[in-house]
Structure formats: structure tokens, C-alpha cells
Amino acid sequence: MSGLHWESDRRLTAIGRTALSVAARQAVVDGEVNASTSVLDYGSGRGDDVRGLCGMQFQAQGWDPFFAPDATPRPADVVLMTYVLNVIEDPEERHQALQRAWGLAKRLLVVTTRLTWDRSKVQGRQYEDGVLTSRQTFQHLFSPAELRSYVEETTSVRCVSAAPGIVYAFKKDDARLRYLARKIVPHADWLASDDTGSAIAAVVGYTERRGRLPRLEEMPLEMANLLAHLRSNELQRIVKKTVDTEKLEAGVKASTLSTLLFLAVELFNGRGPYGSLPISLQLDVRTFFSSYKEACMRADRLLLKLRDDTYVRGAMQASKVGKLTPTALYVHRRAIDRIPTVLRLYEHCASIAAGRPASWTVAKLRHQGRAVSWLDYPEFDTDPHPKLHSSYMVDLTTLKTSFKSYEDSANRPLLHRKHEFLAPDDPDVSKYRRLTQSETRAGLYRNPHLIGTEEGWEAELERCGRELRGHRLVRRRS
Template sequence: MQGMWASERRLTAIGRTALSMPAKQAMVDRQLVPGVTVLDYGCGRGGDVRSLTQMQFNASGWDPVYRPEGPVVPADVVLLTYVLNIIEDPEERLQTLKRAWELAGTVLVVSTRLTWEKNKVKGEEFADGVLTSRQTFQHLFGASELRKLVQEVTGARCVSAAPGVVYAFKSDEARIAFLARRIVPDAEWLASDDTTSAITAVVDYMEHRGRLPRLEEMPQQLAELLGHLNGSDLQRLVRRSADPGKVTDGVNRSTLTTLLFLAVELFHGRGPFGTLPLSVQLDVRACFSSYLEACKRADRLLLKLRDDIYVRGAMRASKVGKLTPTALYVHRRAVDSMPTVLRLYEHCAAIAAGRPADWTVVKLRHDGRAVSWLDYPEFDTDPHPKLVSSYSVELRSLDTSYISYADSANRPLLHRKHEFLHPEDLDVPKYRRLTDAEVRAGLYERPHLIGTESGWEAELNRCGRTLRGHRLVRAVGTADVPSPRRE
């Protein structure tokens, strides 16, 4: 990995006391699970290797400076973490990526620093990057540039797991299983300790999924509790107990979720029926006359995503979210309640450029195709939460951008929080009461002034109001400011 360019690569190695972001993402995405072997290729000082070993993973690392000894042993999962961006020679970059791919048995996890970090990298232009005063090199990647490079070298269809993190899978089955976990929710089984409660758990599954589960889909304990019943007896007991209306709702839900998955899969390269996870195969059989019919309907859904009129209509018809003249804004808790074409819109952006780990509200632009994930970490506790960061992807060009407001003295903030949520969200009444009180106090009469912290504070002072949690009260020592009379 060390070529003739001789920059001080060793100085870029960070001493970690916790898992790196890419390793954490791989754990969240269940790429790092008990039993797999892990190789950190270019491990630097070995922080991830130590952390993974402490977590009982069979992890090893190799680095040309800090761990050059011993053979490099292939592993199920290979981590190539912030290595490509410090290599000056583009050809060496390709060879390093190729070697990491050869060592991976199941999946290669590639991560690099991205272009939005350029303000953190000071130095002179050198080759296709920057040479710092410490003689370290950085090539900052665009999100789409990284995904394209990994695809070209590996020959595999790659998925952006997060900004700056790309997965390259050795098999289509593994890639499709990953996509399915992101789109088709895992079953949440009710606790069971006897036959009666086990049957209740199966009834609950059927009402949520719209079909009976196969034995292979059940938790082992549940399957053992029901082992003495034959299939027809179990079906009769469950169908007798299930609410027909809930089962119908479950069928509709599974139908839409399956269409969403198949549309995303086409966007990313659809495989044959046999490569689908078992639960998805069973959903297809339960909800459609054939896999061909399901694929055709999913194809039509993907085509609708290109239709501006259809997308705008879906946004207007959405039961969740705040619609503005340019975009629909939806809280994270309400995203799954958007029309399916809008869920597809968000998923396509996430697969193309990576969905950030921290976000609160998604913005779907209806003039063109662009998605932004906005982070308001204090949404639930702050009556007017402040924006901390925004990560955006333009779907036609796959250009990405990131803006941090963490150090800003006058951050954008939100009003009318209830509009971003599902109407049945438990917090909606509290947020709506606050909005109503603010409207009565005249705080929204100058909407062009209240979008930032300083403007909002000025309007609170003008109206003689202050906030105590999610309650609007009169400020001490101020008289009421009457609102203009409206006829």
C-alpha cells in the first residue's frame, strides 16, 4: 500500500478508543454479526480491531506501518476505513481497493472522507488532492464518486450505507437481503411462554403481515411451543382468532411494502425470485398472482417517480408532513406513512448517496428530484428546535452537499411542529396547542422574520411573550400586544 510518493501516511492514523463510524454502521446494518471473521485492511493503530476483539469478534488487522508483520488472512468482512483518501497515486488506490475486494468473503466495507470536509483540510493542491503542512495527503471523494469507483473495481452492484460508506457484496443474495432489511421491517413477535400465548403471537403476526408465518420465520422458542400442532390445526386456530379487518389491512401494508422493495431493487438491479429473502418471497406469493405481476406493478411505481404531476399529487394527498411551495417535509416517525411513491423517492436517494445516521426530518423536493435529511436533535424537547446539519443529494446528478450549523450563532429553527408528524402521533395535541397560542399572540404575522433564532427572539420580545417548555406565557413586565383585527 505504500508507493513511491512517500507522503507521511502514518500521521493520518488516529488512536481510537471507540469503534469508527463505518464499523458502527456495519454493526447497525448487521454486516458485523457474531460468528463472522473481520479484517481491518489498513487498520492504522488498530483501534477498531481492539474494540471488535473486546466485543468477541474474530477480528484481525494489517497495516504497512503499524501492523506489517504476519500474513494477511482473508475474512468474511473486510473493512477499508479511510485508506483510499490518503493514497496519492490513483493507480495504487485502485490496487489497494482491488486487493481488499480479493480478501473479502462476503462484503467489503469502504469508507472515505468526503468533499464537504475540505474546510478542515488545509494545504496545497497536489495531484488530485491536498498535501498538508504535515506532508499528509487527502483526496476528498464525492459520495457518488466513491460508489462509482468501488463498483468499477469490484464489478459488483454497490450500496451507499451512509455518507462516505459503501458496501460491495460478493453475492446478489447478500445485497438483496441487506436492501430487504432496510425496507421490509423485521417481525416483532409477542413474548410467548405457553401454547396459548404462542398462538396469540402468530395471530398478531398475521394481522400485521396479512399472512400466516412459515415455521422458518418464527423464533425458535415459539416454533418449539407450537411443535405439537400440525399445520392445518394451527391455521384453523389462527384464522378463527384473527380480526378479518386487521388481516386485510396487513395484506394492503405488505403489498405496498413489497412493491416498494421491488421498485428499489430495480433501481439498484433486480435479481431472480430465488434470490429474495424467504419472507419477501412469501409476501409476493400471498399478495400477488405471480412474481412477474409484482415486478410489473413495481416498475410502474418507479416510472411514476419520474412524473412531476404524479409526485406533486402524492405530496398533496399525503396524510403526513408539511407541504410548502417547493417541498414536503416529514418527520422521521412519520416517513413510513407517506404514499409509497414518496417512500420510494427517499429510499432511492438513500441507496444512491447514503442516508445519514442522525436526522429528524426528510425534505422531498417536488420541483426536480432532491432529498435532504435535516437533523434537529432536540425536536421532542425544544418547542422550536434548531437545525444542526443538512445532508442533501440531487438525484439526477447524484451531487451531494453537507451544511453544518453547529457553530452558527443564528441557526434556522422550526415552527408548527405538529405539521411534520402523523396526526395520530401522541405529541401532536401538545404541539398544536402551542402553535394555536402563538398564532393568537400574533407571533406569525411576520413569517419572513421568524425562520432563525434572532428573528424569532425579536418577535417574542415584540409580542411580550416567552416560552416555558411547550407553553407560551406573557413575559414579565410587558403589556399585551393586540393582534390586528381581521374582518
Template sequence: MQQTWNSDRRRTAIGRATLSIPARQALADRQLTPERTVLDYGCGRGDDVRALERLGCKVAGWDPYYSAESVLEPSSVVLLTYVLNVIEDPEERRESLKRAWELASTVLIVSARLTWERSKVRGEQFGDGLLTSRQTFQHLFRSDELRSYVEEVTNRRCVSAAPGIVYAFKDDSARLSYLAHRIVPDADWLASTDTTSAIASLVDYVEQRGRPPRIDEMPRPMAEQLAHLKPGELKRLIRDSADGDKVSAGTKRSTLNTLLFLAVELFNGRGPFSSLPLSVQLDVRSFFASYREACQRSDRLLLKIRDDAYIRGAMNASAVGKITPTALYVHRRSIDHMPTVLRLYEHCAAIAAGRPQGWTIAKLKHQGRAVSWLDYPDFDNDPHPRISSSYLVDLKTLKTSHISYEKSTNRPLLHRKHEFLAPDDPDAPRYRRLTDAEVRAGLYENPHLIGTETGWEAELIRCGRTLRGHRLLHRKED
């Protein structure tokens, strides 16, 4: 039976020239694929439906005003995009979420506007939300509130894909496949056109992963190119061709990635071994004595997050990032080079509250447990990039906060950019040369002044310097 929404909510349906943010996130996360059927439940004017059709998705849309004649049928994926915000009756809101969940056979993707958008909504208090100047309703969710709400209605452990976007999976296998995609890098197979190149690709995989693949892990064309070789021949070719040091490094990397995955899995609710993705099962069998041993080690790793001294020690030992008296700051290009316990720290925050789509630097506090994702959109081009926004999640309370600096006239900015990167980052030497030049010019003599735009500009003038790209020049006399 199709649900009838009593109030006129058509004014909340906006036209879009591109995919909505939740649909783009779901595409990036491989939840929307040509093999899956998709239902946009509450599709509004149908812009996402048309855009997904152009991308080859089998998608249908239903809306009580714009597409009420559409037949509601179960689908692999159900999108509930900014629907819960506009329902003023709490019971009807819950029933709409419940109905969307019933229609999803694999995953329900729920998105909602968040409380940090309050300044964009003009209206008066009405019930548990706002009655806007256009006579529409908006209930703004906290990020943690949205996740908890979806978990309560679906009775499932949910994952925050991004702030305001929550995935509820029908079974553990689908949820764990998603987590594995986020945590364990996919195999990057070299192109193979014949037996020789296929063997080279296989050897490269072994060096990267630390173990040979099972045949159903290989790309089908490559498996066919190697089908005439006996297993013993393949093992000999790998043994003779693979670099032992690279294989050892791959084994260590895969072992740590598996521990990271299992620890995040425990943080989000652990399932049986059979529910793990095939590649993770094979990693467990290859690198651990048993699934039990792997789980015990990952459990100990998760417990380490609570230990301030251990976390501070890991930060001091990290080969990447800038450490301050309160936190470690790491660029997103270098995040996977942190010690495993710090990667786990950041992943747990991301699973709980969603990692924002736009971010440049992760800030991990070493006292208390909180992660902030800071966005410096012009980091690569600006020698001293200005912050655009900050999104914080407190892991003890799961409360979140968001700060926008877009309207600020004196934004905080960065110095010593190379310190946020891995030492072997290709841009690090250029940034380091700029820092050295600025130190010699005396620009860091008053560190309390240079943290904001106006203070930094004043110091540049005082020292008679100006910047052209990442070059420090003498300022010309007026």
C-alpha cells in the same frame, strides 16, 4: 502477497476511544455479526479491532506500519476504513481497493472522508488531493464519486449505507438481504413460553404481516412449542383467533412494502427471484399472482417518481408532513406513513448517496427530484429547534451537497412542529397547543421575519412573550 505502501502514512492513523462511524454503521446494518469473520484492512492503531473483539466479533487487523506482521487471509467482511483518502498514487489507491475486494467473501465496506470536510484539512494542492501541514496526503471524495469508484473497481452494484460509506456485496443475495432489512420491517415476535402464548404470537404475526409464517421464519423455541399441532389445527386456530380487519390491514401493508422493495431493487439492479430473501419470496407468493406481476407493478411505481403531477398529488394526499410551494417535509418518526411512492422516492435517494446517521426531517422536492435530510438534534426538547446540518442528493445527477450550521450565529429554526408529524404521534397535541397559543399572540403575523433565531426573538419581544419549554408565557417587565 502483502502490499507495501511506499510513503509513510502512519501519521494519519488516529486513536479512537469508541468504534469508528463506519464500524458503528456496519453493526447497525447487521453486516458485522459474531458468525462472520472480519478483516480491518489498514487498521491503523487497531482500535476498531479491539472494540469489535469485545463485542464478540472474530476480527483480525492488518496495517502496513502498525500490524505488518499479520497474515492477510480472506474474511467474510473486509473493512477499508479511511484508507483510500491517504494514498497519493491513484494506481496504488485502486490496487488497494482491488486487494481489499479480493479478500472479502461476503461484503466489502469502504469509507472515505468527503469533500465537505475540506475546511478541516489544511494543505496545498498535490496531485488529486492535498498535502497537509503534517506532510500527509488527503484525497477527499464526493459521495457520488466514492460509490461510482467502488462500483468501477469491484464491478458490482453498490449501496451507499451513509454518506462516505459504501457496501459492495459479492452476490445479489447478500445485497438484497441488506436492502430488505432497510425497507421491510422485521417480524416483531411476541414472547412465547408455552403453547398458548406461542399461538398468540403466531396470530399477532399473521395480523401484522397478512399471512402465516413458514416454520423456518419462526423463532426456534416457538416452532418447537407448536410442533405437536398439525398444520390444519394451526390454520383453524389462526382463522378463529385473528382479527379479520387487522389481517386485511397487514396484507395491504405487506403488499406495499413488497412493491417498495422490488422498486428499490430495480433502481439498484434487479436479480432473479431465487436471490430474494426468503420472507420476500413468501410475500410475493402470498400477495401476487406471480413474480412477474409483482415486478411489473413495482416498475410502474418506480416510473411514477418521474411524474411531477403524480408526485405533487401524492404529497397533497399524504396524511403526514408539511407541504410548502416547493417540497414536503416529514419527520423521521412519520416517514413510513407517507404514500408508498414517496417512501420509494426517499429510499432511492438513500441508496444512491447514503442517508446520514443524524437527521430529523426529510425534505422531498416536488419539482425536480432531490431529497434533503435536515438535522434538528433537539427537536423533541426545543419548542423551536435550530438546524444543525443539511445533506442533499439530486436524484437526476446523483450529486450531493452538505451544509453545516454549527458556526452560524443566526440559524434557521422550525415552527408548527406538529405539522411534520403523523396526527396520532403522541407529541403532536402538545406541539399543536403551543402553535395555537403563538398564533393567538400574534407571533406569526410577520412570517418573513420569524424563520431565523434573531427574527424570532425580535417577534417574541414585540409581542411581549417568552417561552418556557413548550409553554408560551407573558414576558415580565424589566
């Protein structure tokens, strides 16, 4: 069998879906696909994403060589290329398909493939650079880093890993920077306004959160119209008189640190000139720093500190949130923005390199080496000792990734002392701490090496004559 003449039966890889694909859903969640964007699903299979997006009142069309061959793929703002590259057995054809999809994208190409950790689910033998299945289908499985590099080499633009196996390639770099800014810099949502008073209140709220007054071009159009009759100095006077000083100071600190974080991540990914920054970040730099050069120098020092083991360990020890172990700091996603800035940079660099998974509960930042794991505990809020569903790890020194699912495991790892993963002022902390105190008094933590899994924990509960009812520890019924 020759790879030059044989073609796999690719139509058999098109599965039916009742919901949007992971990639389409990610693009919607990220705001890249919305009511004002046109979408082309290039290699649309059975057309489920197109139907789903149209059902959401979005402008979507599809093209597929087997299921929609008569459709003419027209250029669109966003082109989705979902699980297409991995089913093409000819490397040259694979490359050409990506080039054609890129040529049809006006603003953004979203590329999604199956990943190397799916190998156990693909039954077949090695063929060329992939796997040939008994159904005569082909799968080339990518690593997250390989996928990002492959798309970058083909499109000649810097790409972003939106999630594991999902890469965004933006036509213009300013669009990529706006995407990163939304991810890294806390987004100052505007309150709804229907009169001048509520519009002024919204400006006050923005000023407190951002640490500075907004410019007219940062405001929603309807709000700008409501305030059009006020002169600029008059609006400033009203806001300065109304704003809460402590909240304003907190906003200044948060925006300063977030700007440094963005600039440091941008250097990791390739930093552009001041004029390439989104307008809100340009204004942050102008307000909180003496110059763009000074801001970049401070961001560079922050990135250098990320390489310093002693500094990183010190930041973890000084963190007011998270659980510190001899090897790593564990932080719940609700508290991730409260860790020291160098540690936020650590987590963001990993997410940019290989994608942060859509579902995760706790981030694990190793201080021995540089690796970040995102751990998913879906029942964290309801289960007193939530079980681990999956783990996704990125090694920043090698960019290698690993994924492990515990969904079908009979003896899953589980968590204790849930309050330690959260910020001290989290509303659930007191409830979780009371449970930990009850379990400590009952002697359940005397053998810590036994309680890390379901079976070991259940055995210790039985030994101590206890059982759990929600987040309450009670005596076991005989």
C-alpha cells in the same frame, strides 16, 4: 516532487478513537457485524475499532502496514476498509489496496472514505487528484456517488450506500437483497416465546403485521421447536380463529405496498429474477400478487410515476402526514412510512444512490425537480423550536450531493409548527399544536419572513412580550 516516487506519511492520518468509527458502528447497527461474524479491519490504524469490537465479544482482527505490520490479514466474513483509500496518493496503489481488501472479504466489504465536503477541514494544496498537507499527508476526497461507482468498478458487484461515505459491497447478491429488504420492508420482529402458548401468540402477531401466515423457515429456530408438535393445518386453524381481521387487512395492505416499493427500488438498482429474492419476499409476492411478472409490472408503473411532476405533487397534496410548502414536503422520520408509496420510493431511491445519514429528523422531498434532503434537529422532542444542526441533500437527476453544518452558526435556522411534520396520531401532536395556537394568538406569526432564524425569532418574542418555558408560551418578565 514526482507522484511516482513520493510516498505520503500515512501513519500520521491514523487518529485515536474512544468509540467505534462511524463505519464500524453502522455495520453493527445494520446487523452486518454481530457475534457470529468474523471481522478484519484492513488498514486498522491504531486498532481502536478492533479493540472496540472485541470488547463487544465480536471476533475481530486488524492489519495495518505501520501499526500492525507483522499481523497476517486473514480472510473474514466482513472486511472493514475505513479511511484507507483517501490517504493513498498513487491511484494504482489505491486500486490494488481495494482489490486486496475485496479478496479477503468472504461476505461483505465495508468501504469508508472522507467526502468532498470535508475540503474546508483539509489544509493544503492541490496535488495530483487530491490535497497534499503541510504534514506530508495526502487526502483524496470522494463524493458519495464517486465512491460507490469506484467500489462497483473494482469489485464488479452492485453496491449499496449505507450512509454518506459508507459503501457496502456484498460477495453474493442475495445478501445485498436481504439487506435492502430489511431496510425497505418493515421487519416483522418475533415476540419472545418460552412455551407453546406464547409461540402461537407470536405467530398471530406476525400474521397480523405481515398479512399472511409465516412459513416454518421464517420462524426463529426456538419457536419452530416449540410448535413442532402441531400439524400445519392445526396451527393455521388456531391462528385464523385468533387473528384480528382489521389488523390482518392492514398487514396485507402494508406488505403489498412494501413489496412494490422493494421491487421498484431494485429496478432502480438492477432487478434480479424471482429466485434471487429473500424467501420472505418470495412468499409475499406469491401471496399478494398473481405472479412475479404482475408484481414487477406494478412496481415499474410506480417508478414511472416518480418521474411525473403532476403525480408527485398530487401525492404530496394527498399525504395525510407532513408539512407541504410551495417547493417541498417535509416529514418527520417517525411519520416517513406513512407517506404515499411513490414518495417512500422517492426517499428510498435517494438513500440507495448516496446513503441516508445516520442522524436525521426531517426528510425534505422537493416536488420541483427531484432532490431529497435529510435535516437533523437533534433537540426536536425537547426544544419547542429546534435548531438545525446539519443538512444533507441528494439531487436524483445528477446524483450530486451537498452537506452543510450549522453547528457553529450563531444564527441557526429553526422550526415552527412542529405538529405539522408528524402523523396526526403521534402522541406529541396535541402538545405541539397547543403551543402553535398560543403563538398564533400572541401574534408571533404575523411576520413569517422574520422568524426563520434564532435572532429573528427572539426579536419577535420580545416584540410580543412573550417567552417560552418548555412548550408553554408565557408573558415575558419585565
